[in-house]
Amino acid sequence: MSQENILKVENLVMHFGGIKALNDVTFDIKRGSVSALIGPNGAGKTTVFNCLTGFYKATGGKIVLSAAGKETSIIKVLGEPFQVSDFFSPIAFFGRLKYKMFGGSHLVNRAGLSRTFQNIRLFKEMSVVENLLVAQHMRVNRSLISGILNTKAYQKSEEEALERVFYWLGVVDLVDSANRLAGELSYGQQRRLEIARAMCTNPEIVCLDEPAAGLNPSETEALTKMIRVLRDEHNTTVLLIEHDMGMVMDISDYIVVLDHGEVIAKGGPDDIKNNPKVIAAYLGAEEDEEVTL
Amino acid sequence: MSQSVGINFKKSSIDALVAGFLALILFGPIVGVLLDGYGFSAEFGRVAWMVAIVVVGRFVMSCFFQTEKGVAMAFRYANNDEGATVLSPNHKSKMVWIIPLVILVGLLVPFVASKYVLTVVILGLIYVLLGLGLNIVVGLAGLLDLGFVGFYAIGAYGLALGYENLGLGFWSMLPIAALLAAFAGAILGFPVLRMHGDYLAIVTLGFGEIIRLILTNWASFTHGPNGVSAPLPTLFGLEFKRRSKDGETFHEFFNLPYDSAYKYMFIYLILFAVVWAVLFIKHRLVKMPIGRAWEALREDEVACRSLGLNHVLVKLSAFMLGASTGGLAGVFFATYQGFVNPSSFTFFESALILAIVVLGGMGSTLGVVIAAFCLTVLPEMLREFAEYRVLMFGILMVVMMIWKPRGIVRVTRTGFAARKGAVK
Amino acid sequence: MDIVLQQLVNGLTLGSVYGLIAIGYTMVYGIIGMINFAHGDVYMVSAYITAIAIALLTFFGIESFPIIIIGTLFLTVAVTGAYGWVIERIAYRPLRNSSRLSVLISAIGMSLILQNYVQLSQGANQQGVPTLLTGAIRFTVGDGFVQITYMKLLILFISLLGMGVLTYVIQKTKLGRMCRATQQDRKMASILGIDTDKVISTVFVIGAMMAALAGVLVTLDYGAFDFYVGFIIGIKAFTAAVLGGIGSLPGAMLGGLILGLSEALFAGLISSDYKDVFSFSLLVLILIIRPSGLLGKPEVEKV
Numbered sequence A: 001m002s003q004e005n006i007l008k009v010e011n012l013v014m015h016f017g018g019i020k021a022l023n024d025v026t027f028d029i030k031r032g033s034v035s036a037l038i039g040p041n042g043a044g045k046t047t048v049f050n051c052l053t054g055f056y057k058a059t060g061g062k063i064v065l066s067a068a069g070k071e072t073s074i075i076k077v078l079g080e081p082f083q084v085s086d087f088f089s090p091i092a093f094f095g096r097l098k099y100k101m102f103g104g105s106h107l108v109n110r111a112g113l114s115r116t117f118q119n120i121r122l123f124k125e126m127s128v129v130e131n132l133l134v135a136q137h138m139r140v141n142r143s144l145i146s147g148i149l150n151t152k153a154y155q156k157s158e159e160e161a162l163e164r165v166f167y168w169l170g171v172v173d174l175v176d177s178a179n180r181l182a183g184e185l186s187y188g189q190q191r192r193l194e195i196a197r198a199m200c201t202n203p204e205i206v207c208l209d210e211p212a213a214g215l216n217p218s219e220t221e222a223l224t225k226m227i228r229v230l231r232d233e234h235n236t237t238v239l240l241i242e243h244d245m246g247m248v249m250d251i252s253d254y255i256v257v258l259d260h261g262e263v264i265a266k267g268g269p270d271d272i273k274n275n276p277k278v279i280a281a282y283l284g285a286e287e288d289e290e291v292t293l
Numbered sequence B: 001m002s003q004s005v006g007i008n009f010k011k012s013s014i015d016a017l018v019a020g021f022l023a024l025i026l027f028g029p030i031v032g033v034l035l036d037g038y039g040f041s042a043e044f045g046r047v048a049w050m051v052a053i054v055v056v057g058r059f060v061m062s063c064f065f066q067t068e069k070g071v072a073m074a075f076r077y078a079n080n081d082e083g084a085t086v087l088s089p090n091h092k093s094k095m096v097w098i099i100p101l102v103i104l105v106g107l108l109v110p111f112v113a114s115k116y117v118l119t120v121v122i123l124g125l126i127y128v129l130l131g132l133g134l135n136i137v138v139g140l141a142g143l144l145d146l147g148f149v150g151f152y153a154i155g156a157y158g159l160a161l162g163y164e165n166l167g168l169g170f171w172s173m174l175p176i177a178a179l180l181a182a183f184a185g186a187i188l189g190f191p192v193l194r195m196h197g198d199y200l201a202i203v204t205l206g207f208g209e210i211i212r213l214i215l216t217n218w219a220s221f222t223h224g225p226n227g228v229s230a231p232l233p234t235l236f237g238l239e240f241k242r243r244s245k246d247g248e249t250f251h252e253f254f255n256l257p258y259d260s261a262y263k264y265m266f267i268y269l270i271l272f273a274v275v276w277a278v279l280f281i282k283h284r285l286v287k288m289p290i291g292r293a294w295e296a297l298r299e300d301e302v303a304c305r306s307l308g309l310n311h312v313l314v315k316l317s318a319f320m321l322g323a324s325t326g327g328l329a330g331v332f333f334a335t336y337q338g339f340v341n342p343s344s345f346t347f348f349e350s351a352l353i354l355a356i357v358v359l360g361g362m363g364s365t366l367g368v369v370i371a372a373f374c375l376t377v378l379p380e381m382l383r384e385f386a387e388y389r390v391l392m393f394g395i396l397m398v399v400m401m402i403w404k405p406r407g408i409v410r411v412t413r414t415g416f417a418a419r420k421g422a423v424k
Numbered sequence C: 001m002d003i004v005l006q007q008l009v010n011g012l013t014l015g016s017v018y019g020l021i022a023i024g025y026t027m028v029y030g031i032i033g034m035i036n037f038a039h040g041d042v043y044m045v046s047a048y049i050t051a052i053a054i055a056l057l058t059f060f061g062i063e064s065f066p067i068i069i070i071g072t073l074f075l076t077v078a079v080t081g082a083y084g085w086v087i088e089r090i091a092y093r094p095l096r097n098s099s100r101l102s103v104l105i106s107a108i109g110m111s112l113i114l115q116n117y118v119q120l121s122q123g124a125n126q127q128g129v130p131t132l133l134t135g136a137i138r139f140t141v142g143d144g145f146v147q148i149t150y151m152k153l154l155i156l157f158i159s160l161l162g163m164g165v166l167t168y169v170i171q172k173t174k175l176g177r178m179c180r181a182t183q184q185d186r187k188m189a190s191i192l193g194i195d196t197d198k199v200i201s202t203v204f205v206i207g208a209m210m211a212a213l214a215g216v217l218v219t220l221d222y223g224a225f226d227f228y229v230g231f232i233i234g235i236k237a238f239t240a241a242v243l244g245g246i247g248s249l250p251g252a253m254l255g256g257l258i259l260g261l262s263e264a265l266f267a268g269l270i271s272s273d274y275k276d277v278f279s280f281s282l283l284v285l286i287l288i289i290r291p292s293g294l295l296g297k298p299e300v301e302k303v
């Protein structure tokens, strides 16, 4: 596809009652890049992710995802309120009604964007393999009849799904834990399983919310390698939120810095490192004080 | 006596006294003063008994939870995460032996059992069906459906009214009733299932009650509280009545003396087959993508949505399948009774089915089957205690939720053998 | 015309009763996010206690109406409050960290226990209380007339008083502040030294007491009741709570009034057999169109 940017966020605004979590956030993510969204706690990073993935309906702005060969407006697939003009144009009316009835965040994932969560959300009572099988729900043979009769086509589809499961378990180094309950895994393993689960939906862009939080240095190192594998071997664009500056500067091609719901800087790692506004936001220092990250 | 050194009897006594005092306040009026017209008669004996039981019980409990064993037990309840067990990939289920045996015994039942036993077993099987249906909804998908009896009623009245108005018999109504119930489930579920789970509980509760109200009040169609008679199943056109207006009867055809037990045998055999079919389908479903999606949804709806699952449709599929099983059960109930009226479809019925699912263990098929028989057959046998039934169900639900929220039968999960990974 | 006015009067009293019961649902939901299914049965228990209190008071030779009503209110509210406390302690507190489903099932269990317990102790037959307050004010309207019984006036007066006192307690007292803090953020409140378990218990007691007020008033007005009355009125009051916005105290009262009025109008003008069907359809409709109700805040799921 010719489109250079996989994700375009324009003037994104998100208010919760009186709380203005995001004011006018604009950035683009290049296809095939590893980008990072950074900023102090409460800056609104997770909120950006939740808007991108359709869990929050943005108060205003535009989010366009160009993946799977088409452009998807994320605001639209969540189901917008009816406009007066809809009642004069049946096509517009039914278009909107369709998304109102069947729309939602799942369509964002189907359009090619998947995510992990800051507070790990695995299916704790299900086994590791089952977690990854659920993620392939949209890719397997879902016909009730062939499933109940256990037809050849169904068996083949399930076998392929299992092969993908074990491929991804290999990538995240969890093959030995395949038949354990997800809730029994260690914290680091759970983080990795969540990434594998996100990848099992075959996304073009994956959003990782603080993947290194709570990991020790060697685990973080392994994670960095894994993220590179995602980009280099699977052509997946990666967007991550991270507080570990070493890791961020190490792997990111592009960094967006958020503070109090506004983008205060964007650019390559070197630009960001020396940007006085960023330093001030992180350290609460005066803008003219010299601080190095 | 060295173990009991740690027990603080003074504390236990105070606990017991406080509990006794509260029991006196609670039971005093309701149990102690028996209303009789506008007057009353005093029943202090009952109160004394109940307060005594509470005091002793609280004292024993308080002491027990101070012993080592009790402390360990309290700890286990507080951290109630005895999860499911994942079976090893090459696990061989003993069911391979048990199932043929059960089928064999089951097929013999109608020929050896008395008519009374047969009717009780039929009732048990009907509740197995109901339990399996609700188990999909509550146990697998985690949706609390308190109006399950509504779908049961749709099945039962479907047969009775379909026969009366359209001349449809048992065999045509069996699938139609399942579809009808599923359709009703879809209409009710679609708007409600996108909301917060608790609302579903209350809306379904209302739904069950509304169905009953309509059945009672719409007398011109449903004959109100008087009820409607329902047809018996036929065997290739042979009827199981004493004599038939427009066809041959079973006993005439085979030159047998008339015996009302034949019809129960026949109903039993059909029901037995249907229960096994449902058991098989459910066994397949839990291993299929849809079954995995149900359980995933029960675990974490947000995560499911982030993986591209349409949570409303996934829930709706569970809700509809559960409803259609309820509809099937209703058809059997109607034909077995030969007659339906609204009083069979009260909230207590929904509560009984829920109790079956709770006792059997959310999601466990075997547990549900055992629990269905326990909760329907036991009260039949212990008729003296019949009026305590609902109380028992209530206590059972509270105690099970505190003690073993996952039911008596441990849930197991399939293991998968490792294989070479590949992405295509 | 007179029918409409008469039904409006009836609806107003009915609605204030719904509002009183809805308070229990809404406060419990606000504080621990669960639907207390046993709440309708708490109301039912209070109806029995009302009858028992009246029987006892008359037995002891008290005949003056004000003393009977005050004594009955006092006894019923106190005993029902104790029921509220015990129910929470037994069926809900051990499940504080369990899944929502477990708590809901436990609540259903509690509801069954209460119904069957009352049925076993008092019998399944309908019970009643004598009419203690008679008389009415009548207005002529056109050809007909509208009548407001003194009992209905009493219902309005006491429910308004109850709601007023509760609003004062929640808004102005330390206890109310603790309730509101716990409702906003239970963890934070407990870190700040609030005994949240105690606050939750208090909320259950308050809810039960409000239901008891309703129980006394309705029983005195209507006269008859059985062990099953809590079921339908519970669903109705829950509808009122949702209509007003679950979690919101003024919402519960407003929702109660709207539901009472519209139900009375429906019953008077269209069909009284299907008035329960009407209320229930209203519940489904609100949940579809505006799940956050009239005064509730829309719920944003934290991800």
Ligand SMILES: Nc1ncnc2c1ncn2[C@@H]1O[C@H](COP(=O)(O)OP(=O)(O)O)[C@@H](O)[C@H]1O
Pocket: A016, A019, A021, A039, A040, A041, A042, A043, A044, A045, A046, A047, A048, C300, C301, C302, C303
């Ligand atoms: N569902 C919500 N309701 C109200 N406020 C919210 C919600 N989600 C996020 N916020 C607010 O938005 C702001 C940004 O939060 P978040 O995006 O989680 O920050 P972070 O950058 O640490 O991920 C915070 O002030 C938070 O309180």
Ligand SMILES: [Mg+2]
Pocket: A045, A046, A047, A118
């Ligand atoms: Mg965050």
